[in-house]
Amino acid sequence: MLIGTSAYDFLEDLPAVSNNLNSLAEALCGPTSWNLRQDNCGVVANPASAEAAMDSIRDATATARDTLLVYYAGHGLVDPEGELYLGLPQSRQQRVDTGLPYNWFRRALLEGQAERTVVVLDCCYSGLALGMMGSSDLAAQADVEGTYLLAAASETRQALAPPGETHTAFTGELLSILATGIAGGPEKLDLDSVFRQLRTALTAKGRPAPQGRGRNSNGRLALGWNPAFSRTPLASDTSGSQAEWRLWPDPVAIRTVQGFFFALGQVRVVSGLTHTAVSLRSGGEIAAGTVSSLLNRKDLPKTWKTTGIYLTACGVPDEQVDGWRRSWDRLRAEAPATTETADPAADRGRTHGSRESSVWARVVRRKGRPDA
Incomplete structure (x- = not known):
């Protein structure tokens, strides 16, 4: 489920968000990623209200049984109590009632039945969501593999939508990794590897460092094949390749x-x-x-x-x-x-003779006791 708000009445528009949604949907439906059917990849652009956004999220949680990925891109806002809420077209600063409180978003995911849940937040202050992953939330409640949360910025940093670029900084780098891969990386682009590459690449460009947290083995969930993978180990990465093999x-x-x-x-x-x-x-x-x-x-x-x-x-x-x-x-x-x-289960506690006696007893019951 991909959700994004690019047009705002009271905040700065983010046209790159619209490109994010289209490009990410195309990537996830492509043969080198999850190869999703169109009806398994919902896109909600500029939801009219928190209720409309929540309806889409609840529909996704009600139907997903294997893996549920929920992505949001847009303005991330902070209410007077310091809680994160997600921007909608009519959102205002410091007015949580005009946006989508992350707590609502989180509770809806708790009700889902998916084996794995992945949350990707490409918005300002998205690291605040990490503080909500305690012992009673998504990670503890997911059925099998737990929850993985990937945030574009820390709880005190703004995410970037660089002028002139097609995508936001975070999602643009994510799409680049899915398209070109990680040189010297694993055969599959698992979440942990993608997160490490995102931090390395974005930090090198002087952009906000993403935050991430996973539970159980969910970090091994693959987003796609690594186009840059080579079975020939790099000379500088021999030990890492051997560790991967083991x-x-x-x-x-x-x-x-x-x-x-x-x-x-x-x-x-x-x-x-x-x-x-x-x-x-x-x-x-x-x-x-x-x-x-x-x-x-x-x-x-x-x-x-x-x-x-x-x-x-x-x-x-x-x-x-x-x-x-x-x-x-x-x-x-x-x-x-x-x-x-091994002793057959049917013969436990019996001897060969006792089985013969049992057969003879059944014959007697059917025909009557024979004369002595």
Whole structure:
């Protein structure tokens, strides 16, 4: 859900915000990012009132189940109590009733059912929102992976819309990262990597440094593929590349079927992808529901195909995919021996003789007791 206010009655207009919305929607719907359908990427420009903006946010929280990203660009304002509120067309300074209080925005997100929530605020004083991420808010309430908040400026700084530039300073840099990537960076543009690059690039230009905070492993959520990624490590980044390699679970260390599926689940955590994102990266070869079913299995699948597609879609290097295949082959080969030594559940507490007696008793009940 992308929301922006570019035209104001009582404040300075921000024409770059309109470009932000269009360009960011195009990026998120593109094949190198989330490849969203148009109906999964809502854009609300210049909402007429706080109620109109909140209706759009609540619609998004009611329908999103996987990942919900909510973006706002426009004037960020501070009320007399020092709380952040988001600018709308008729907003005035120090008049929270003319804008959208961030607390309303936050509470609406708390009601959502999305697995992950990402909030991006491109407005002045947006760092104030970080102070609202305590133990009882978004991060604690998100179902699985938590919440990630990315703010264009600190609680005391104004964000920039440089004259003559197509986009605001923060969103322009974000779009540049999505388009050109991070040299020497990971294969996927996860939120943590994007945040670090944003700080580096904007600070180097003398612009406000963005603020960010994530919970749990949400910082590994990928916004897209890294166009600048190279499998050949940079000479100056050998140790970092090796560390990145070691993040993947080692298939050689897997000894049991239970361990196989635990490690398979860890692959998705390391990748930073949701079930839906894995499906998209597979080119639709496996559905999001299939990913969930695979990770919740108790027995090894009879064929390798789905597991192989899943690992490749998550970004596991080809060499390690081969190692996973060998582990799968080994565990499949060991399965019959394991089955023979285990006691079948149906036979617990019975002897061979007792089973025969049970069968004879059923015959007697049907035909009547035989003469002695």
